Amino acid sequence: MQSKKRIKLKKILSNYQLYLFILPALIYFIVFHYVPMYGVLIAFKDFVATKGIMGSPWVGFKHFERFFDSYQFWTLIKNTLGLSVTQLIVGFPLPIFLALMLNQIRSEKYKRFVQTVVYAPHFISVVVLAGMIYVFFSNNGLINNLILIFGGDPISFMAKPDWFKPLYIASGVWQETGWAAIIYLAALAGVSPELHEAAVMDGANKWQRIFHVDIPAIMPTAVILLILSVGNIMNIGFEKAYLLQTPMNQPAAEIIPTYVYKMGLQQAQYSFAAAVGLFNSVINLILLIAVNKFAKKLSGTGLW
Amino acid sequence: MGLLALKNKKVTRRSKEDKVFDIINVFLVAIILILVVYPLYFIVIASFSDPNMIYDGKVWLLPKELTFEGYERIFQDSKIWLGYKNSIVYTVVGTIVNVSFTLMAAYALSRKDLYGRNVIMFLFLMTMFFSGGLIPTYLVVKNLGLLNTMWALILPKAVAVWNVIVAKTFFETSIPNELLEAAKMDGCSDAKFFWKIVLPLSKPIVAVMVLFYAVGHWNSYFDALIYLNNENLYPLQLILRNILIQNEASTMMISDLESLAAKQRVSELIKYGVIIVASIPLLIVYPFVQKYFVKGVMIGGIKG
Numbered sequence: 001m002q003s004k005k006r007i008k009l010k011k012i013l014s015n016y017q018l019y020l021f022i023l024p025a026l027i028y029f030i031v032f033h034y035v036p037m038y039g040v041l042i043a044f045k046d047f048v049a050t051k052g053i054m055g056s057p058w059v060g061f062k063h064f065e066r067f068f069d070s071y072q073f074w075t076l077i078k079n080t081l082g083l084s085v086t087q088l089i090v091g092f093p094l095p096i097f098l099a100l101m102l103n104q105i106r107s108e109k110y111k112r113f114v115q116t117v118v119y120a121p122h123f124i125s126v127v128v129l130a131g132m133i134y135v136f137f138s139n140n141g142l143i144n145n146l147i148l149i150f151g152g153d154p155i156s157f158m159a160k161p162d163w164f165k166p167l168y169i170a171s172g173v174w175q176e177t178g179w180a181a182i183i184y185l186a187a188l189a190g191v192s193p194e195l196h197e198a199a200v201m202d203g204a205n206k207w208q209r210i211f212h213v214d215i216p217a218i219m220p221t222a223v224i225l226l227i228l229s230v231g232n233i234m235n236i237g238f239e240k241a242y243l244l245q246t247p248m249n250q251p252a253a254e255i256i257p258t259y260v261y262k263m264g265l266q267q268a269q270y271s272f273a274a275a276v277g278l279f280n281s282v283i284n285l286i287l288l289i290a291v292n293k294f295a296k297k298l299s300g301t302g303l304w
Numbered sequence: 305m306g307l308l309a310l311k312n313k314k315v316t317r318r319s320k321e322d323k324v325f326d327i328i329n330v331f332l333v334a335i336i337l338i339l340v341v342y343p344l345y346f347i348v349i350a351s352f353s354d355p356n357m358i359y360d361g362k363v364w365l366l367p368k369e370l371t372f373e374g375y376e377r378i379f380q381d382s383k384i385w386l387g388y389k390n391s392i393v394y395t396v397v398g399t400i401v402n403v404s405f406t407l408m409a410a411y412a413l414s415r416k417d418l419y420g421r422n423v424i425m426f427l428f429l430m431t432m433f434f435s436g437g438l439i440p441t442y443l444v445v446k447n448l449g450l451l452n453t454m455w456a457l458i459l460p461k462a463v464a465v466w467n468v469i470v471a472k473t474f475f476e477t478s479i480p481n482e483l484l485e486a487a488k489m490d491g492c493s494d495a496k497f498f499w500k501i502v503l504p505l506s507k508p509i510v511a512v513m514v515l516f517y518a519v520g521h522w523n524s525y526f527d528a529l530i531y532l533n534n535e536n537l538y539p540l541q542l543i544l545r546n547i548l549i550q551n552e553a554s555t556m557m558i559s560d561l562e563s564l565a566a567k568q569r570v571s572e573l574i575k576y577g578v579i580i581v582a583s584i585p586l587l588i589v590y591p592f593v594q595k596y597f598v599k600g601v602m603i604g605g606i607k608g
Contacts, residue, residue, distance in 0.1 A: 008419060011417070011419050012419050012420075015415070015417065015418055015419070015494065017493060017494040017495045018411075018412040018415055018418050018494050019412070019418075020495075021408035021409060021411060021412040021494075021495075021498070022408070022409045022412045022413065022424060024404075024405045024408065024409070024462075025405050025406070025408070025409035025428070025462075025463045025468070026409075026424065026427070028405065028459070028462045028463050029427060029428055029431055029463070031444065031448075032441065032444060032459070032460050032462070033431040033435065033436070034427075034431075035436070035440075035444050036435065036436025036437070036440035036441045036443075036444055037434060037435070037436045037440070038436075038440075039436050039439075039440030039441075039443055039444065040436050040437065040440055042439070042440065042443075098336070101329055101332060101333055101336075102333065104325070104326070104329050105329065105330065105333060106326065110330070110333075114333055114336075114337050116591070116594055117337055117340055117341055118336065118337070118340050119594060119597070119598070120340070120344070120590060121340060121344075123519055123523075123586050123590060124523075124583065124586075125522070125523035125524075125525070125541055125544075125582070125583075126523065126525070127523075127525050127541045127542075127544045127545045127548065127549070127582075128544065128548075128579050128582060128583060130545075130548065130549060131544065131545075131547075131548030131549060131575065131578075131579055132343060132347065132579065134548060134549060134575075135347075135350075135548075135572075135575055135576065135579075136343065136346075140358070140359040142346060142358075145360075145361030146361075148361060149361065174339070174340065174343070178340065179601075182598055182601045182602065183601060183602070186601075186602045205319055205321050205322055205325070206321075206322045206325045206326075207321075207325065231433070238526075239525070239526050242526075243545065243549055257438070260437070260438055260439065261438060261530075264438060264439040264442070265438070265439070265442060265530055270439050270443065273438070273439045274437060274439040274440060277437035277438055277439060278437060280437075281434070281435065281437060285433065285434070288433065
């Protein structure tokens with residue numbers, strides 16, 4: 001036993017430079033991820049900055065109760081879930097369709113050109129994207145000019161709560177579909193050509209080959225990506241939602257993360273906002289575990 | 305992609321219904337292409353057009369009544385230049401921190417002889433699923449005295465777990481173990497081996513990491529929003545937000561003497577212009593580096 005321990009120690013010592021390599025990253029994760037996890041305790045306390053986390057008095061579930069009783073609770077849940085579930089339903093299948101379509105293009109040049117172009121919006125910053133939405137959908141913007149041409153009446157998009165969700169979802173589709181298709185294209189490129197040749201021999205047309213060769217080939221990738229996005233369902237793109245909020249569309253645009261920001265950082269109600277944030281994370285975690293279990297049962301693929 | 309070309313060449317016999325399929329497919333992809341490109345193109349032509357022409361819906365394919373007034377105002381504005389300078393500093397310093405922390409940790413974790421690598425990797429991975437949330441993280445940054453310094457934008461985002469996984473996978477698959485053994489035989493230390501042999505062999509992954517992190521820094525606004533109060537430290541994206549979304553163009557770049565109508569006209573023009581100005585660095589590099597991004601996504605997606 002003694003010698004085994006000594007060998008282990010020797011092994012660690014001989015690799016001391018490698019541990020030094022990890023040290024900066026390790027310190028980073030401890031300071032900026034694990035300390036905040038501990039800091040979540042303030043959700044159960046009345047946080048007083050001068051007393052610190054340890055010294056502030058415990059109040060149990062007071063802040064959670066206040067949140068559950070607040071008149072905004074159900075609106076926030078509805079907005080957050082509504083936005084992210086719609087985004088998932090609309091945004092998840094589209095990259096798969098795009099990848100299948102691109103994969104069928106015979107001209108390599110055309111294909112590469114299209115790919116280069118559809119990836120591009122991914123690199124636009126969220127501020128610029130929101131800015132584009134504001135200028136395109138303003139009362140005299142591009143979209144209203146189009147509506148006028150087709151004989152419709154102009155719509156003040158940014159002032160109508162009903163338009164917040166469509167704008168949010170459509171802009172996300174525009175920005176991310178091409179980028180998200182990359183991974184499916186890679187999976188499709190890995191499909192053995194023999195499978196397609198055999199299918200052609202058997203008289204399969206393109207439709208049949210897409211359904212019976214291509215789609216089964218990308219299923220495992222799709223399942224993993226689906227689990228990951230469901231597991232992130234409550235962490236919806238907060239930055240864009242915040243930028244697209246106007247005083248008029250607020251009823252539909254306020255989601256839990258923007259609420260946490262406003263309560264916590266703008267009004268300095270640290271404990272209450274931390275409680276709301278924790279509530280959000282817990283739901284998220286439950287969803288992730290549930291979906292993973294479900295996917296494993298259904299398809300045998302899961303994250304763990 | 306090579307495989308794909310091969311496949312397309314081999315399967316040459318096309319039935320009639322396959323030809324119909326191909327025609328429809330190419331056509332649909334062309335529509336997608338236009339939907340992605342046109343908004344970007346419109347921003348460009350609008351930034352050179354007289355705003356009255358845009359208001360009246362006369363600008364569709366080419367700029368009308370060419371004007372450079374918007375750009376003149378933008379280039380005369382000191383805030384924009386300051387934002388540019390700040391963003392460049394944050395991007396450069398931040399990316400250096402990101403890439404060095406990430407690559408060092410990833411290399412050490414890729415070494416199978418490192419005792420405890422699984423535990424450390426697990427500690428890193430956990431942070432993908434659990435987090436303290438906005439408020440506790442903010443309090444950590446505040447307590448460290450980082451508010452209103454550029455480090456608030458750099459240290460809390462020093463390492464992305466996903467990138468560690470990508471780089472680790474790359475090292476595991478592309479640095480043969482024999483190389484290390486040979487180097488050790490010659491008395492090479494781990495640090496020297498990493499610096500002299502691993503890094504020169506890993507240019508693709510270094511490029512991918514630099515690109516991913518640099519774009520992240522260039523495009524981020526939210527950290528600046530919560531951690532910075534001092535306007536002299538604002539990055540470009542925050543200044544953009546003020547112009548595009550909070551309509552502060554008028555107070556910044558338009559003189560008090562102009563009439564309301566003229567102000568509105570100019571501020572509209574400025575909006576299109578700043579979108580272009582802010583995106584120029586990305587627009588310039590994008591065509592050259594696009595393939596590296598794609599590579600990065602594929603390395604991370606397939607093997608990770």
